Amino acid sequence: MGPLKYLAMQRIDGEHRADVVRLVSGSATIDSLERPRVRELLRLARGEREFWGERTPGEGALSQLNLTVRYVGMLASCLVLAGHGWWLVALVVLPSMLCRWMWRREFTAGLALDRTGLAHEIRARHWTQLATEWTGGKEVRTFGLATWAANQARKATLAQCAPAWAAGERSARRQWLPAVLIGPSLMAAYVLVVLDTVQGRGTVAGMTALFAAAWSVLTALGYADAHEIEGALPGLAAMGKLTQELEMRDHTSPRPGGGKLREGRPVIRFENVSFHYPGTDRPVLKNLDLTLYPGELLAMVGLNGAGKSTLIKLLAGLYRPTSGRITANGTDIATLEPAEWRRHLAIVFQDFVRYPLSVKDNIALGRADTAREQARLESAAHDAGLAELVSMLPSGWETPLSRSRTGGVDLSGGQWQQVVLARAFYGVRSGVDFLVLDEPTAHLDVRTEFDVFQKITDRRGDTGVVLISHRLSTVRAADRIILLEDGCVTENGTHDELMARRGTYARLFTIQARRFRAGYDDRMEEEAS
Numbered sequence: 102m103g104p105l106k107y108l109a110m111q112r113i114d115g116e117h118r119a120d121v122v123r124l125v126s127g128s129a130t131i132d133s134l135e136r137p138r139v140r141e142l143l144r145l146a147r148g149e150r151e152f153w154g155e156r157t158p159g160e161g162a163l164s165q166l167n168l169t170v171r172y173v174g175m176l177a178s179c180l181v182l183a184g185h186g187w188w189l190v191a192l193v194v195l196p197s198m199l200c201r202w203m204w205r206r207e208f209t210a211g212l213a214l215d216r217t218g219l220a221h222e223i224r225a226r227h228w229t230q231l232a233t234e235w236t237g238g239k240e241v242r243t244f245g246l247a248t249w250a251a252n253q254a255r256k257a258t259l260a261q262c263a264p265a266w267a268a269g270e271r272s273a274r275r276q277w278l279p280a281v282l283i284g285p286s287l288m289a290a291y292v293l294v295v296l297d298t299v300q301g302r303g304t305v306a307g308m309t310a311l312f313a314a315a316w317s318v319l320t321a322l323g324y325a326d327a328h329e330i331e332g333a334l335p336g337l338a339a340m341g342k343l344t345q346e347l348e349m350r351d352h353t354s355p356r357p358g359g360g361k362l363r364e365g366r367p368v369i370r371f372e373n374v375s376f377h378y379p380g381t382d383r384p385v386l387k388n389l390d391l392t393l394y395p396g397e398l399l400a401m402v403g404l405n406g407a408g409k410s411t412l413i414k415l416l417a418g419l420y421r422p423t424s425g426r427i428t429a430n431g432t433d434i435a436t437l438e439p440a441e442w443r444r445h446l447a448i449v450f451q452d453f454v455r456y457p458l459s460v461k462d463n464i465a466l467g468r469a470d471t472a473r474e475q476a477r478l479e480s481a482a483h484d485a486g487l488a489e490l491v492s493m494l495p496s497g498w499e500t501p502l503s504r505s506r507t508g509g510v511d512l513s514g515g516q517w518q519q520v521v522l523a524r525a526f527y528g529v530r531s532g533v534d535f536l537v538l539d540e541p542t543a544h545l546d547v548r549t550e551f552d553v554f555q556k557i558t559d560r561r562g563d564t565g566v567v568l569i570s571h572r573l574s575t576v577r578a579a580d581r582i583i584l585l586e587d588g589c590v591t592e593n594g595t596h597d598e599l600m601a602r603r604g605t606y607a608r609l610f611t612i613q614a615r616r617f618r619a620g621y622d623d624r625m626e627e628e629a630s
């Protein structure tokens with residue numbers, strides 16, 4: 102492929118990818134992204150070649166251009182043939198068109214067949230990556246999984262190829278058909294032209310021109326470019342369908358953008374909120390009522406799967422309640438412009454993203470919409486206990502946090518958690534109203550956790566803090582603790598109040614404290630002996 106053609110293709114694909122990102126990120130919530138149909142449309146629309154038949158929009162567009170040029174050439178060739186006789190055009194064009202139609206049919210059937218094998222291909226790729234990449238390499242070696250992973254990959258590849266192989270065999274057996282369709286008519290055309298020339302009704306030069314014209318019609322109607330165009334069409338069609346799918350929403354839920362947040366720091370109320378994830382009917386939250394006050398440090402505790410992270414996602418407007426509503430100063434947050442509303446929150450999700458960017462970018466993304474301030478970056482890093490680490494990195498703030506980048510480094514799980522905390526603190530220092538932390542210190546050592554928690558408690562008053570944690574020793578200093586059980590708030594109060602109630606919180610706290618005490622006593626005994 103020529104460099105110019107490659108550049109043109111890259112530009113078209115780049116624009117297309119930007120359109121996909123704009124389209125998808127324009128959707129206020131993320132629930133549609135969970136629908137299998139949307140995920141498949143998105144995969145197609147992204148125009149990434151997952152199997153041989155798929156092509157990017159850029160490849161399709163350039164092939165379309167190529168085909169148009171060839172059709173113009175074909176038209177000129179038809180005129181040359183028509184100069185000798187219109188019957189000659191019919192003799193060459195009709196069988197070629199028939200062949201093209203057959204090839205097209207076969208190709209589209211092959212594409213559809215290949216798509217059915219995609220799940221197997223994804224599986225094969227997964228096992229191959231697991232066995233050959235650095236991240237999976239540890240477990241593959243320690244568990245002795247290499248042979249097993251190789252077999253899984255092989256099995257999946259064979260399962261993917263079997264139907265396509267059978268279709269390929271059937272198609273190979275039919276290869277005589279185009280030869281039978283085109284060969285005799287082309288031969289007849291050539292013989293008739295030669296006869297005419299021999300009988301003095303044409304010249305040798307004219308005969309050669311007719312031969313060349315007939316061949317050019319044949320090749321113009323060939324299917325080489327059409328493969329590329331056909332392979333790109335599903336991706337383009339998926340964009341339209343994706344737009345419809347993303348716009349499809351519950352008509353009863355209010356449209357964002359109509360509401361206005363009243364002045365003052367927001368008081369957030371969950372009013373009788375119930376929620377189940379799309380595609381499931383198990384309620385995660387049930388008629389939940391909860392108020393979040395500005396400046397308050399609220400801790401949220403509960404067993405695994407109680408719905409704590411889900412509540413945070415609803416607060417961020419990433420999902421809408423199935424019933425009930427969430428208000429800020431009395432306004433339903435579903436009616437607010439989503440980006441506007443989210444500017445009031447700085448959130449650390451449990452499954453945070455590790456961007457393969459510099460440490461500076463990783464932190465500044467906590468407020469990507471404002472100009473960067475080095476002083477603010479440094480304070481955020483200091484609050485998260487990250488300042489020393491940054492000073493030790495090979496290129497300081499500019500060090501990429503990924504070994505796949507030149508000069509990049511890999512951080513430990515705890516260090517990443519500090520980076521993500523710094524990202525949230527950066528948002529806080531830019532003036533958010535609520536800092537929401539979902540298990541922010543799970544990977545931190547006790548000393549760092551203590552320091553970070555101190556910084557968080559120092560912030561209360563200026564910023565409301567919602568802290569989810571399984572370490573109950575961390576949450577006891579909160580202004581208020583709520584216990585989430587089975588989708589409802591079952592306990593609500595200060596640590597002392599909840600301990601006095603002798604309910605679930607008191608039981609959980611006592612178990613953790615006893616374990617900690619036992620570990621501490623063992624260590625003391627060891628040290629003493």
Ligand SMILES: Nc1ncnc2c1ncn2[C@@H]1O[C@H](COP(=O)(O)OP(=O)(O)OP(=O)(O)O)[C@@H](O)[C@H]1O
Binds near residue numbers: 381405407451
């Ligand atoms: N995207 C999803 N689709 C369907 N169900 C989900 C989804 N995310 C979470 N769930 C389910 O919702 C329930 C609550 O999950 P959630 O993550 O909110 O719990 P949690 O209290 O944060 O748990 P943990 O303490 O383990 O982090 C779980 O049963 C979980 O399986």
